[in-house]
Amino acid sequence: MLEIHDLHARLTDGREILRGIDLSVNAGEVHAIMGPNGSGKSTLAAVLAGRDGYEVNQGTVTYLGRDLLAMPADERAREGLFLAFQYPVEIPGVNNMYFLRTAINAQRRHRGEPELDAGQFLRIVRAKLKLLDIGEDLLQRAVNVGFSGGEKKRNEVFQMAMLEPRLAILDETDSGLDIDALKMVARGVNQQRAPDRAIVMITHYQRLLEYVEPDRVHVLQGGRIVQSGDKSLAMELERRGYGPVEDAA
Amino acid sequence: MTASTETLDRVRSLSQEGYKYGFVTDIEAETAPPGLNEEIVRFISAKKEEPEWLLEWRLAAFRAWREMTQPDWAKLNLAPIDYQAATYYSAPKQNAGPKSLDEVDPELLRTYEKLGIPLREREALAGVAVDAVFDSISVATTFKEELSKLGIIFCSMGEAVREHPDLVRKYLGTVVPQNDNFFAALNSAVFSDGSFAYIPTGVRCPMELSTYFRINAAKTGQFERTLLIADKGSYVSYLEGCTAPQRDENQLHAAVVELIAHEDAQIKYSTVQNWYPGDAEGRGGIYNFVTKRGACRGARSKISWTQVETGSAITWKYPSCVLEGDHSVGEFYSVAITNNRQQADTGTKMIHIGKGTRSTILSKGISAGRGQNTYRGLVRVQPRAQNARNHTQCDSLLIGDRCGAHTVPYIEVRNPSARVEHEATTSKISEDQLFYCQQRGLNAEDAVSLIVNGFCKEVLKELPMEFAVEAQKLLAVSLEGSVG
Ligand SMILES: Nc1ncnc2c1ncn2[C@@H]1O[C@H](COP(=O)(O)OP(=O)(O)OP(=O)(O)O)[C@@H](O)[C@H]1O
Ligand SMILES: [Mg+2]
Numbered sequence A: 001m002l003e004i005h006d007l008h009a010r011l012t013d014g015r016e017i018l019r020g021i022d023l024s025v026n027a028g029e030v031h032a033i034m035g036p037n038g039s040g041k042s043t044l045a046a047v048l049a050g051r052d053g054y055e056v057n058q059g060t061v062t063y064l065g066r067d068l069l070a071m072p073a074d075e076r077a078r079e080g081l082f083l084a085f086q087y088p089v090e091i092p093g094v095n096n097m098y099f100l101r102t103a104i105n106a107q108r109r110h111r112g113e114p115e116l117d118a119g120q121f122l123r124i125v126r127a128k129l130k131l132l133d134i135g136e137d138l139l140q141r142a143v144n145v146g147f148s149g150g151e152k153k154r155n156e157v158f159q160m161a162m163l164e165p166r167l168a169i170l171d172e173t174d175s176g177l178d179i180d181a182l183k184m185v186a187r188g189v190n191q192q193r194a195p196d197r198a199i200v201m202i203t204h205y206q207r208l209l210e211y212v213e214p215d216r217v218h219v220l221q222g223g224r225i226v227q228s229g230d231k232s233l234a235m236e237l238e239r240r241g242y243g244p245v246e247d248a249a
Numbered sequence B: 001m002t003a004s005t006e007t008l009d010r011v012r013s014l015s016q017e018g019y020k021y022g023f024v025t026d027i028e029a030e031t032a033p034p035g036l037n038e039e040i041v042r043f044i045s046a047k048k049e050e051p052e053w054l055l056e057w058r059l060a061a062f063r064a065w066r067e068m069t070q071p072d073w074a075k076l077n078l079a080p081i082d083y084q085a086a087t088y089y090s091a092p093k094q095n096a097g098p099k100s101l102d103e104v105d106p107e108l109l110r111t112y113e114k115l116g117i118p119l120r121e122r123e124a125l126a127g128v129a130v131d132a133v134f135d136s137i138s139v140a141t142t143f144k145e146e147l148s149k150l151g152i153i154f155c156s157m158g159e160a161v162r163e164h165p166d167l168v169r170k171y172l173g174t175v176v177p178q179n180d181n182f183f184a185a186l187n188s189a190v191f192s193d194g195s196f197a198y199i200p201t202g203v204r205c206p207m208e209l210s211t212y213f214r215i216n217a218a219k220t221g222q223f224e225r226t227l228l229i230a231d232k233g234s235y236v237s238y239l240e241g242c243t244a245p246q247r248d249e250n251q252l253h254a255a256v257v258e259l260i261a262h263e264d265a266q267i268k269y270s271t272v273q274n275w276y277p278g279d280a281e282g283r284g285g286i287y288n289f290v291t292k293r294g295a296c297r298g299a300r301s302k303i304s305w306t307q308v309e310t311g312s313a314i315t316w317k318y319p320s321c322v323l324e325g326d327h328s329v330g331e332f333y334s335v336a337i338t339n340n341r342q343q344a345d346t347g348t349k350m351i352h353i354g355k356g357t358r359s360t361i362l363s364k365g366i367s368a369g370r371g372q373n374t375y376r377g378l379v380r381v382q383p384r385a386q387n388a389r390n391h392t393q394c395d396s397l398l399i400g401d402r403c404g405a406h407t408v409p410y411i412e413v414r415n416p417s418a419r420v421e422h423e424a425t426t427s428k429i430s431e432d433q434l435f436y437c438q439q440r441g442l443n444a445e446d447a448v449s450l451i452v453n454g455f456c457k458e459v460l461k462e463l464p465m466e467f468a469v470e471a472q473k474l475l476a477v478s479l480e481g482s483v484g
Helices: A041-049 A073-078 A096-110 A118-132 A149-163 A179-192 A206-211 A231-240 A243-248 B005-016 B038-047 B052-066 B106-114 B119-125 B132-149 B157-163 B165-171 B182-190 B431-439 B444-460 B465-478
Strands: A002-011 A016-025 A030-034 A054-063 A081-084 A091-095 A167-171 A198-202 A216-221 A224-229 B153-156 B195-199 B225-230 B235-241 B256-261 B266-273 B287-296 B302-309 B314-317 B320-323 B329-338 B343-352 B358-367 B372-381 B389-398 B404-413 B419-428
Touching: A002 A041, A016 A041, A016 A054, A016 A224, A030 A231, A041 A054, A041 A073, A041 A081, A041 A167, A041 A198, A073 A081, A073 A096, A073 B431, A081 A149, A091 A096, A091 B431, A091 B444, A096 A118, A096 A149, A096 B444, A118 A149, A118 A179, A149 A167, A149 A179, A167 A179, A179 A198, A179 A206, A206 A231, A216 A231, A224 A231, B038 B052, B038 B182, B052 B182, B132 B153, B153 B157, B157 B165, B157 B195, B157 B225, B165 B195, B165 B225, B182 B256, B182 B287, B195 B235, B225 B235, B225 B266, B256 B266, B256 B302, B266 B287, B266 B465, B287 B302, B287 B329, B302 B314, B302 B343, B302 B444, B302 B465, B320 B329, B320 B358, B329 B343, B329 B372, B329 B444, B329 B465, B343 B358, B358 B372, B358 B404, B358 B444, B372 B389, B372 B419, B389 B404, B389 B444, B404 B419, B431 B444, B444 B465
Parallel strands: A030 A198, A030 A216, A081 A167, A167 A198, B195 B225, B225 B256, B235 B266, B256 B287, B266 B302, B287 B314, B287 B320, B302 B329, B314 B343, B320 B343, B329 B358, B343 B372, B358 B389, B372 B404, B389 B419
Antiparallel strands: A002 A016, A002 A054, A216 A224, B153 B195
């Protein structure tokens, strides 16, 4: 599904943040990416999602057989790539439900499917809320405006559940959550798990991985993936920290 | 113009009944020679068969205008206007305009489509000579019957002068005097036509009054004159304008609107202004110099202005409230967009005269392209206005870095018990917001329009429901080409 080969990316000031990433994610898999602060995890997510401000100066990314880097950000999204933001953005005055319906219908149009009217949309919303055990309270508010940190994350998971992406990248969606919210995130991810989907979770904590069992765990450090393994690697990291991993690399 | 889908359905169903009232006699196509002098003013008045007092009124305006100069305090950059080169009277031409939609500028048609304007109506808007005029005559007549049962008068200014001269004479020019300002004086001298409405004591007008239902409304855009009177305890909501782009062969527009609210009366006046803004370089757009003012004459009366200004090359407009009655209330809600080379200098004046008067100002300015957008507002509290209150919020949103937003508040407080608050913000559409929307699948244009609509929401919600939906689409169309 996703093939990243020798990916280098730098900022406009020339500083190289990604320094040769290799990563292969197959349909049906869940991967976890861990690593110290500032190691380039969010940068990797941003480059994959097509955010401006980064220059890919080397390497390739293939997504569903296509050259991902050649596609504009909105097209990547419509092709099923979803990013749960580490810091979700506030859009004052725009109703959360309206925003989501606009997004879903943009994606449906792209796939040649009929748009959802307000009634159909609401039925799906209700079903997903129930599945995730999320309250309706956030829906009538403006997108992320005045949401608590946890509410923002919850909203990201809800959007993911509604959009049903092919490839979901979750950037620290588990950070700053209480245990109930963490379980909700885990439910969201587990519910998305399907043979034709893949999920990449960026996380600092082994805790999430107790609820969502990853197929692979990677350590990103200094702009490279320095170690990969199964879920036992996450437990090892929790015990030892990142330092020794760097030595091993 | 496309005020509500409900009323439009009515238009359609009525037009199918056929036309039963006969048509007004052909007005001979006649145009005054260019230039402005007493002769021309007399000619206009004679053409309209006006009474002597109105001719004198026009002449007084003309004489005042002759002594005035065009104001230059607004932050507008415009070439000198040759007032002697313009034509001030031209009878409606029956056969002018395209014969069918095939002859209409495809760009215009594309916009109509985007705004979701029904086919039938597109013809009327594009000026195709169809039965649209007939529709509006029959509808207007039907509605007028309904309204007249309640004692409501709603007609063209010309008709009001003929049928209700006492009312017109009593109120005309009492809010905006002939010599109020250069453009108001010009309008008073040569005004073509406009709307008149009178709501009697205690009556709540059961429908939104709209120029759409007034005969020949489409051709009176240049020097329109509107007079609205809400008698004691009455209520009226009035819609002016049209979301569809309006073209006019006359570049210079100078309208005057006067509102009068007596004791406990309420007037809600909503405008969508979408005159032709000119091309991307600003060539050919309308110059729109408007004087709008409402007098809250009676205690506890209320006047509320809501405007969505997206059109015109130049907008010069300050809908104002004179709060004479004790505890009267003035409101001003505004969205102004300038894209490409458009310039807008707009805002309001709130004049607090009576005790306990309150005013609210909420202005949202959006600048894109090379557009320049200025909020200019005056809040004045007179010595007698004990406990007057004003709250002003001015927000500017910039799209791109070649446009400009400016806020010019004037605050004059002559009563120490007054409380006047002014808040202003300027922001840019952030890369983060755009990317967030795009990451969910929206293209750049839809993302901008979503963010802008969110920014304007508090103003749009003041518009009558159906109008608000159209205004939302209009914002998107007005900002086309501003990103990407
Ligand atoms: N747009 C940007 N402008 C300036 N610096 C940037 C930008 N994006 C990333 N960086 C820098 O690149 C480095 C990697 O940042 P990144 O956000 O990818 O780290 P991270 O691994 O996600 O860290 P954390 O665990 O703290 O979220 C940091 O030094 C960061 O300051
Ligand atoms: Mg990060």
